[in-house]
Every structure is written in C-alpha cells, then in structure tokens.
Amino acid sequence: MPYTPPPELASLSLTEIAELVEAQKLPPVDQWDPQETGNSEMRIATDGTWYHQGEPIKRRAMVRAFSTILRQEADNSYALVTPYQKLSIEVEDAPFVAVEMENEGSGENRKLAFRLNTDHLVIADETHKLRFSSDHDNPRPYLHVRGGLEAVLARNVYYELAEMALADDLSPFGIWSHGAFFPIDRPE
The missing domain is CATH 3.10.540.10 (duf1285 like domain)
Incomplete structure (x- = not known):
C-alpha cells in the first residue's frame, strides 16, 4: 500500500487531528x-x-x-x-522535529497539535509534554513523542508558540494545551 502523507494540519480540526493520532x-x-x-x-x-x-x-x-x-x-x-x-x-539532538503546529483556543482552553518531520501527529498534553531547555546558547523547545523520544520544535514553530504565550501573558509565563500547563522562561 503506497504511503500517503497526512493533510496539512491547517485543513483539519483538532477533533480530526485527535482521531488521526488515535489511529496511529x-x-x-x-x-x-x-x-x-x-x-x-x-x-x-x-x-x-x-x-x-x-x-x-x-x-x-x-x-x-x-x-x-x-x-x-x-x-x-x-x-x-x-x-x-x-x-x-x-x-545528535532529538530524533524528531516538530515542523508544523495547529492551535485551537487560547489561554487555559488552548489545544495544540504538532506534525513531525516523519508525518506523525502528536497532541501536547499531560502525557506529551512540552519542555524548554536552556542547555544551549538559544532556548530549545522539545515535545515528548513516546517512550522518552522527543521532537525539537522547528524554529518557526517555536516562534509561533512564543507569540501565543506572549499574547496570553500568563503568570507564570507559559502555554496551556489540553489542560496541561508548560512554563516557558520569559524572553528578555
């Protein structure tokens, strides 16, 4: 059976994305x-x-x-x-790269879904946590994929995520997704 990549996330609702994630x-x-x-x-x-x-x-x-x-x-x-x-x-770093993100809602009601460079889909939640590493010169955001495997967020995806967090202006600074809060070191 030939491989067909999933449709662009922007064309799907979060409910449709959740169904695709469940089907993986x-x-x-x-x-x-x-x-x-x-x-x-x-x-x-x-x-x-x-x-x-x-x-x-x-x-x-x-x-x-x-x-x-x-x-x-x-x-x-x-x-x-x-x-x-x-x-x-x-x-070398993380085995996957999150290359696309879809957002629904804002603040505590926000829901985020990510497409990896392998076309797998991951929803950020309590099981698939976002973390922000400061081990490098630049902050490196990661998303837990499965079994200790992580995806680093592509720069454009990270900037989009940071803009959402700035717009939410929460204290402490961070972002919500599917009922889980992920703190972010505030940019200076």
Whole structure:
C-alpha cells in the first residue's frame, strides 16, 4: 500500500487531528528484547535528516518506517528494534522535529497539535509534554513523542508558540494545551 502523507494540519480540526493520532498504530518496540545486536550505521542529524553510511536517506517512506521502530534505551542511547534484532543509531539532538503546529483556543482552553518531520501527529498534553531547555546558547523547545523520544520544535514553530504565550501573558509565563500547563522562561 503506497504511503500517503497526512493533510496539512491547517485543513483539519483538532477533533480530526485527535482521531488521526488515535489511529496511529506503532509496533510495540518497548516489549521486544532481541538477542541479536549491531550497529545500523545510521545517524539522525540535529535538523532531523536521517543518514545511512554518511548519505542522507532520501525516501521519506523509509525514514517514516524506521522511525516507527526507534526506541530510547535505559542508558539514553537509541536503537532500531525488531523482534529479532536491535541496531544502535546515533541521534545528535532529538530524533524528531516538530515542523508544523495547529492551535485551537487560547489561554487555559488552548489545544495544540504538532506534525513531525516523519508525518506523525502528536497532541501536547499531560502525557506529551512540552519542555524548554536552556542547555544551549538559544532556548530549545522539545515535545515528548513516546517512550522518552522527543521532537525539537522547528524554529518557526517555536516562534509561533512564543507569540501565543506572549499574547496570553500568563503568570507564570507559559502555554496551556489540553489542560496541561508548560512554563516557558520569559524572553528578555
């Protein structure tokens, strides 16, 4: 069956996005404990580009397929996991990039949904938290995707989110989504 990317988020209601999120079926990689291990010779760059043996993987369907079997290990390393094999993969920052955001409401009634560079959809809520790291020269916003895996928000998505937070002007400074509050260090 050929891969068809989801429609642009702007054309969907948050209810439709929630239905798509619910329909996403992922392999139970957290339940698999394969004995065969190795190195995938793959790397996910900071910008979300996937590489194999130093060359970018150009087929989006391949990246999407690999992303469904990605797992973060107890030692914070990453692996591609099947029932029979576990192959290490290097991740420079976060394995995903949130490239698009849809917003509904404002203040405490706000609801946010994100599309990742793999076309997976994630709704920011108590389970899928937004966090803002100050470990870098510039603030880096992250969204929990699943099982310890995170997406860094693309710069344009972060700016859009920051503008919403500034417009809400909450104290403490931050943003709500689906009943969960995410504090943000106020820009100076």
